[in-house]
Amino acid sequence: xxxxxxxxxxxxxNWVRCLFVAALLLLWECAARFWVxxxxxxxxxxxLGQMDALFAxxxxxxxxxxxxxxxxxxxxxSVVLGLLLGLAVGLAKSTRERMMPIVLLLYxxxxxxxxxxxxxxxxxxxxxxxxxxxxHGVFPVLLSVASSLQKVRPIYHVSxxxxxxxxxxxxxxxxxxxxxxxxFSSLRLSMIACLLGVLLAELFASTKGIGFFTRQFTxxxxxxxxxxxxxxxxxxAIALNASLAWMQSRWVTRQWT
Amino acid sequence: MWxxxxxxxxxxxxxxxAAWFFATQWLAISPLLxxxxxxxxxxxxxxxxxxxxxxxxxxxxxxxxxxFALSSVLGIALSFVLSRSLWVVKTFDPLLNGINAVPAILFxxxxxLLFGLGPGSKIALGFTISFFPIVINTTAAFGRxxxxxxxxxxxxxxxxxxxxxYVLLPSAIPMILSGLRMGLTLAFLSVLGGETxxxxxxxxxxxxxxxxxxxxxxxYAWILFVIAVSFSLxxxxxxxxxxxxxxx
Numbered sequence: 001x002x003x004x005x006x007x008x009x010x011x012x013x014n015w016v017r018c019l020f021v022a023a024l025l026l027l028w029e030c031a032a033r034f035w036v037x038x039x040x041x042x043x044x045x046x047x048l049g050q051m052d053a054l055f056a057x058x059x060x061x062x063x064x065x066x067x068x069x070x071x072x073x074x075x076x077x078s079v080v081l082g083l084l085l086g087l088a089v090g091l092a093k094s095t096r097e098r099m100m101p102i103v104l105l106l107y108x109x110x111x112x113x114x115x116x117x118x119x120x121x122x123x124x125x126x127x128x129x130x131x132x133x134x135x136h137g138v139f140p141v142l143l144s145v146a147s148s149l150q151k152v153r154p155i156y157h158v159s160x161x162x163x164x165x166x167x168x169x170x171x172x173x174x175x176x177x178x179x180x181x182x183x184f185s186s187l188r189l190s191m192i193a194c195l196l197g198v199l200l201a202e203l204f205a206s207t208k209g210i211g212f213f214t215r216q217f218t219x220x221x222x223x224x225x226x227x228x229x230x231x232x233x234x235x236x237a238i239a240l241n242a243s244l245a246w247m248q249s250r251w252v253t254r255q256w257t
Numbered sequence: 258m259w260x261x262x263x264x265x266x267x268x269x270x271x272x273x274x275a276a277w278f279f280a281t282q283w284l285a286i287s288p289l290l291x292x293x294x295x296x297x298x299x300x301x302x303x304x305x306x307x308x309x310x311x312x313x314x315x316x317x318x319x320x321x322x323x324x325f326a327l328s329s330v331l332g333i334a335l336s337f338v339l340s341r342s343l344w345v346v347k348t349f350d351p352l353l354n355g356i357n358a359v360p361a362i363l364f365x366x367x368x369x370l371l372f373g374l375g376p377g378s379k380i381a382l383g384f385t386i387s388f389f390p391i392v393i394n395t396t397a398a399f400g401r402x403x404x405x406x407x408x409x410x411x412x413x414x415x416x417x418x419x420x421x422x423y424v425l426l427p428s429a430i431p432m433i434l435s436g437l438r439m440g441l442t443l444a445f446l447s448v449l450g451g452e453t454x455x456x457x458x459x460x461x462x463x464x465x466x467x468x469x470x471x472x473x474x475x476x477y478a479w480i481l482f483v484i485a486v487s488f489s490l491x492x493x494x495x496x497x498x499x500x501x502x503x504x505x
Contacts (some may be wrong), residue, residue: 112447113461115453233363
């Protein structure tokens with residue numbers, strides 16, 4: 001019991017986390033070295049050792065650059081579009097009741113169904129990935145904005161009207177502070193969703209992107225390059241998520257009123 | 258009130274079809290990109306009559322259900338184990354969120370190699386994508402259970418199973434259900450995604466195949482079919498959520 005109490009100190013959390021990640025890596029190393037067919041799995045030590053060879057391949061660096069550009073454009077457009085649509089749907093009770101079921105229906109429909117249409121319309125290049133990323137990323141923001149507007153206490157609306165607040169003041173001092181906490185968590189969901197959309201489009205059809213290399217390494221049974229490629233993408237994704245979480249923790253605690 | 262809102266929703270669908278119809282009539286859009294909705298509806302009717310939809314539908318449904326069954330049972334079990342200690346929850350929460358940010362879709366080509374192009378790789382993908390959101394949501398739901406209820410049950414000598422069955426599940430059920438709903442939607446999405454990217458059969462495969470055969474009318478018919486399926490799925494889930502949320 002005393003050992004548990006010793007470990008339970010908050011300062012030891014990071015150690016336990018590091019140990020856990022190290023244990024996972026060790027498990028991966030052992031699995032790749034002793035148990036799994038080397039055609040399919042490569043140990044992390046070798047993946048890391050071959051990283052320079054991976055980046056020396058023509059086009060790999062460019063593929064990551066494209067992925068990041070696609071992701072960032074899709075993310076920014078999703079957030080702006082989601083915010084505007086969320087405000088449009090959520091501001092008035094009547095439109096909210098009418099439109100929300102439609103929004104939920106669209107959200108519940110797997111966007112992958114329209115991927116072939118997006119590809120036909122925008123081609124196999126940059127545009128189709130961005131558009132497909134947006135179709136995934138816009139919903140978390142839209143839904144969170146619309147539903148947090150729903151939770152604004154009616155008394156605030158009444159007093160805003162009583163004191164003659166302009167629409168901008170009403171947005172800035174009543175709706176915005178109400179929206180912010182869930183808005184920031186929706187940003188992270190939106191980023192994950194955008195990445196999913198962009199990668200789905202990449203895997204469906206790509207001539208020089210990450211999806212192309214993923215397929216190439218899989219088809220040629222080159223797990224070392226494949227896991228290197230995926231690991232870098234994973235690290236990028238976790239870093240983006242962590243920086244959004246950091247922004248969230250910094251900004252939400254700020255005084256907004 | 259409800260009827261007038263439903264009228265708006267039906268109106269929206271009618272508006273979409275009307276815009277689609279007139280766009281194909283008046284604008285010079287290639288029928289490859291946007292075929293005439295009348296022909297699409299005819300193809301959809303043919304599809305439904307010929308019962309050709311049965312086979313891909315059951316393939317997709319069984320993949321989604323297998324993936325979801327795996328991820329929900331294992332996810333709730335893991336959440337239960339994690340949520341027994343606040344310290345464990347706080348330690349593993351950032352790790353879980355980090356893992357959740359991992360784009361698991363990138364593993365799909367590997368799954369296709371390991372488990373083949375059949376249902377196996379789709380179930381693996383659906384499981385990987387839907388597992389972590391379920392764990393995160395369920396752990397959060399267990400965390401919000403009133404600690405006094407837990408203490409009371411423990412004092413009266415409840416076993417682990419009784420704690421889960423009579424205290425944790427009933428009070429956390431609304432939030433668990435919304436997590437499970439998210440998981441099922443994600444499983445559906447990723448199974449369809451896997452089928453679209455590489456498969457032999459299933460709804461996603463039909464859409465991709467008709468698109469590659471440049472048969473846009475058939476592709477749109479399959480898309481409408483999938484939209485109808487996901488609409489019924491969502492309506493059923495909302496109903497379950499409403500009933501489950503009300504139960505004590």
